[in-house]
Amino acid sequence: xxxxxxxxxxxxxxxxxxxxxxxxxxxxxxxxxxxxxxxxxxxxxxxxxxxxxxxxxxxxxxxxxxxxxxxxxxxxxxxxxxxxxxxxxxxxxxxxxxxxxxxxxxxxxxxxxxxxxxxxxxxxxxxxxxxxxxxxxxxxxxxxxxxxxxxxxxxxxxxxxxxxxxxxxxxxxxxxxxxxxxxxxxxxxxxxxxxxxxxxxxxxxxxxxxxxxxxxxxxxxxxxxxxxxxxxx
Numbered sequence: 001x002x003x004x005x006x007x008x009x010x011x012x013x014x015x016x017x018x019x020x021x022x023x024x025x026x027x028x029x030x031x032x033x034x035x036x037x038x039x040x041x042x043x044x045x046x047x048x049x050x051x052x053x054x055x056x057x058x059x060x061x062x063x064x065x066x067x068x069x070x071x072x073x074x075x076x077x078x079x080x081x082x083x084x085x086x087x088x089x090x091x092x093x094x095x096x097x098x099x100x101x102x103x104x105x106x107x108x109x110x111x112x113x114x115x116x117x118x119x120x121x122x123x124x125x126x127x128x129x130x131x132x133x134x135x136x137x138x139x140x141x142x143x144x145x146x147x148x149x150x151x152x153x154x155x156x157x158x159x160x161x162x163x164x165x166x167x168x169x170x171x172x173x174x175x176x177x178x179x180x181x182x183x184x185x186x187x188x189x190x191x192x193x194x195x196x197x198x199x200x201x202x203x204x205x206x207x208x209x210x211x212x213x214x215x216x217x218x219x220x221x222x223x224x225x226x227x228x229x230x231x232x233x
Contacts, residue, residue, distance in 0.1 A: 003026070005030075006029070007060070010052070021109065034062060049076070050078060053080075068093065075095045118187075138230070158209070166202055169182075174231060175232070177226055178227050180199045183228070
């Protein structure tokens, strides 16, 4: 049973969403501000967190930033209808996905399940030897899908599930262009719709993390209006 942390200062959302998730077979922990959630996470991490952005004491952005210092567990943001800046900023900071309020609880459940499936796919040691599970060695890049491990020039780089899948898709075929639609298919479940901006934000975050290991990193090339490709260095 996967444990989901739900963090929101709206008690109605905490009550209704937790009831839905529990009915779907999840174990749910609820918190009404970011600080309370962080205190609990410092003792034991859940399998996934669903975070509101605007909360007292510690908001969702602050909480995400602190989480990303120690874990790559999946995180979904709940954002207000018109908070496009918050959505982009949240993705750049390392969120895996976002859902706009007011939202369909069925949609939220589907996105949670999709992220957990992806998390399991990159962490399990019980899968066969496929393109998705083979170790990738591309010059200075090494990726081990079974261990969810990435290194560049021998330096470890911590990636979220979404970032890992995007880099893997690009690095598997260096020199070949991947359109945004193709990258969406890699990173998201068929039942989940995301727009181009979401993929672009993940790529920017991915580049930033790789440049933290090597500030000259330039292996991911943008082809404006087309997509992205990985150039082996």
